[in-house]
Every structure is written in structure tokens, then in C-alpha cells.
Amino acid sequence: MQFTNIRMGITKTDQFTNKQNSIATLAKAIGHPARVAIIEYLLKVDSCICGDIVNELPLAQATVSQHLKELKNAGLIKGSIEGNAICYCLDEKALAKLQNYFENIAKHLEKKKSKCC
Amino acid sequence: MQFTNIRMGITKTDQFTNKQNSIATLAKAIGHPARVAIIEYLLKVDSCICGDIVNELPLAQATVSQHLKELKNAGLIKGSIEGNAICYCLDEKALAKLQNYFENIAKHLEKKKSKCC
DNA sequence: ATACAATATCGTAATATTGCAATTTACTAA
DNA sequence: TTAGTAAATTGCAATATTACGATATTGTAT
Numbered sequence: 001m002q003f004t005n006i007r008m009g010i011t012k013t014d015q016f017t018n019k020q021n022s023i024a025t026l027a028k029a030i031g032h033p034a035r036v037a038i039i040e041y042l043l044k045v046d047s048c049i050c051g052d053i054v055n056e057l058p059l060a061q062a063t064v065s066q067h068l069k070e071l072k073n074a075g076l077i078k079g080s081i082e083g084n085a086i087c088y089c090l091d092e093k094a095l096a097k098l099q100n101y102f103e104n105i106a107k108h109l110e111k112k113k114s115k116c117c
Numbered sequence: 118m119q120f121t122n123i124r125m126g127i128t129k130t131d132q133f134t135n136k137q138n139s140i141a142t143l144a145k146a147i148g149h150p151a152r153v154a155i156i157e158y159l160l161k162v163d164s165c166i167c168g169d170i171v172n173e174l175p176l177a178q179a180t181v182s183q184h185l186k187e188l189k190n191a192g193l194i195k196g197s198i199e200g201n202a203i204c205y206c207l208d209e210k211a212l213a214k215l216q217n218y219f220e221n222i223a224k225h226l227e228k229k230k231s232k233c234c
Numbered sequence: 235a236t237a238c239a240a241t242a243t244c245g246t247a248a249t250a251t252t253g254c255a256a257t258t259t260a261c262t263a264a
Numbered sequence: 265t266t267a268g269t270a271a272a273t274t275g276c277a278a279t280a281t282t283a284c285g286a287t288a289t290t291g292t293a294t
Contacts, residue, residue: 033138099220
């Protein structure tokens with residue numbers, strides 16, 4: 001038949017709840033090892049990072065900048081200009097949201113204790 | 118200059134740790150609202166689901182099947198043949214891994230109480 | 235065998251992601 | 265003003281994802 005859907009390839013965001021989309025957006029942002037590494041680095045240094053993120057990663061400057069942008073868009077990190085560099089740090093609220101979400105799931109699973117499979 | 122890198126567009130998995138890749142894989146699988154909806158449905162019904170997942174989602178059967186495959190590949194769900202249907206349920210270990218990961222992050226952030234930004 | 239069901243796979247179109255060189259932007263320092 | 269540094273943006277190539285119709289597969293009835 002070969003009819004062509006104009007929306008082919010686009011995620012059907014409007015068919016799901018805001019909460020589902022919100023969790024998916026956060027998870028998607030974490031869904032790349034470079035971005036996991038960035039998050040872990042920001043966590044490790046125990047303060048904001050001004051400048052040396054690029055040197056920490058095995059990727060080109062343009063690529064790192066792109067990953068930082070995605071983390072920022074998802075709301076996982078915040079960045080503020082600090083002289084000649086940019087100061088990045090983790091957004092507690094976004095990470096708390098994920099922590100809550102998975103804790104809730106874990107609790108539910110604990111209660112039901114896999115009745116099958 | 119326009120030189121062509123044969124590996125352009127491929128994630129540089131080998132440049133990151135196993136743990137980082139593992140978390141990224143799990144997060145990526147959750148990074149789509151349809152897959153979040155599937156996980157929440159499996160959680161809600163409080164037992165394995167044999168058959169009615171397709172009817173629960175606003176997507177074509179082929180699309181749902183594809184999403185289930187991705188969740189399975191990531192290790193988030195398990196499926197076993199149950200007569201004429203397939204019985205799906207959540208994998209506790211994978212979800213516990215995520216729960217642990219974010220709990221750890223939350224604890225670290227709690228301690229440091231954002232010294233900047 | 236035949237018909238029916240549920241699920242998987244194939245093929246394909248549209249869009250998104252990943253990565254980097256080159257360039258631009260924005261600030262610092264001399 | 266000029267040079268230097270840090271980060272963002274642009275442009276593009278390669279690959280991945282999303283979605284669905286069509287078809288194949290697998291198991292259950294009759």
C-alpha cells in the first residue's frame with residue numbers, strides 16, 4: 001500500500017501523560033555514557049566546575065558542548081557565566097525527581113515480590 | 118577540510134567505564150514515554166501481564182512490539198511464552214540498580230548542599 | 235488441515251542523535 | 265586595540281530511533 005505518514009519517526013508525545021514525558025526526558029538525557037560521565041564528574045568534585053569539563057572527557061570540545069546543552073535542556077544541570085569560563089553544577093531537584101521515581105518503583109516491587117516469571 | 122570519519126555518528130562506548138555504559142543503557146531504554154508507560158502498567162497490575170499491553174498503548178502493534186524488545190534488550194523486563202500470549206514482567210534487579218544509583222547521587226548532593234550556582 | 239489469535243520481523247519513511255572541523259561569540263589580558 | 269582563551273554555534277556525515285503497514289511466525293482451537 002505504501003501510504004506515507006507525515007509524522008513518521010516522531011515520538012507521539014501528546015499521547016502520554018506529562019509525568020511520563022517528564023521522566024522520559026530526564027532518562028533520555030542520562031542515556032549516553034558521556035552524559036553519565038559528566039554527571040559523575042560534577043558529583044565528584046563536590047562543587048561547581050568552571051572550565052575543565054572538556055579536558056575530562058575523551059571527546060572533542062564541540063561534542064562535549066553539545067552534551068552539556070542536552071543536560072541543560074533536560075534540566076539536569078545549571079550553568080552560569082563566571083568570568084572567562086562557565087560554571088556548571090547539578091540540579092538537585094531534577095535528580096531528586098528521578099530518585100523518587102525509582103524508589104517508588106522499588107517499593108512497589110518489594111511489596112509484590114514477583115508473583116510470576 | 119572535509120575529511121570523513123568512518124565512525125561518525127557512533128557513540129564512543131569504549132571510552133567510558135562499564136558502569137557508565139550500563140547506567141546509560143538502562144536510562145536510554147526508559148527515555149521514551151511509551152516505555153515509561155509500559156513500565157508503569159506492569160507495575161500497576163501487580164502481576165505479570167499476558168497479552169493486553171498492545172491495547173493499553175496508543176501505538177500500533179508493531180511499534181509496541183519494538184518498544185518491548187528494547188526494554189527486554191536493556192534487561193528491564195522479562196518475557197516468557199504462556200500459551201498463546203507472552204507473559205511480561207519487570208526485572209527487579211535492573212530497577213534496583215537504577216534506584217541505587219540515584220539514591221547515591223541524592224545522598225552526595227544532600228551532603229554538599231550546593232556550594233554555588 | 236484450517237481458521238484464528240497474538241506476537242515478531244521486515245521494509246521503509248521520517249526524524250533524531252552522535253561526532254567533529256571550522257567558525258563565531260564573549261570575555262581576559264597585554 | 266590586539267592577541268589569546270573558553271565555550272557556543274554551524275554545517276555536515278554517519279548512524280540510530282520512531283512509527284507503521286505488510287507479512288511471517290507460533291500456538292490454539294475446531
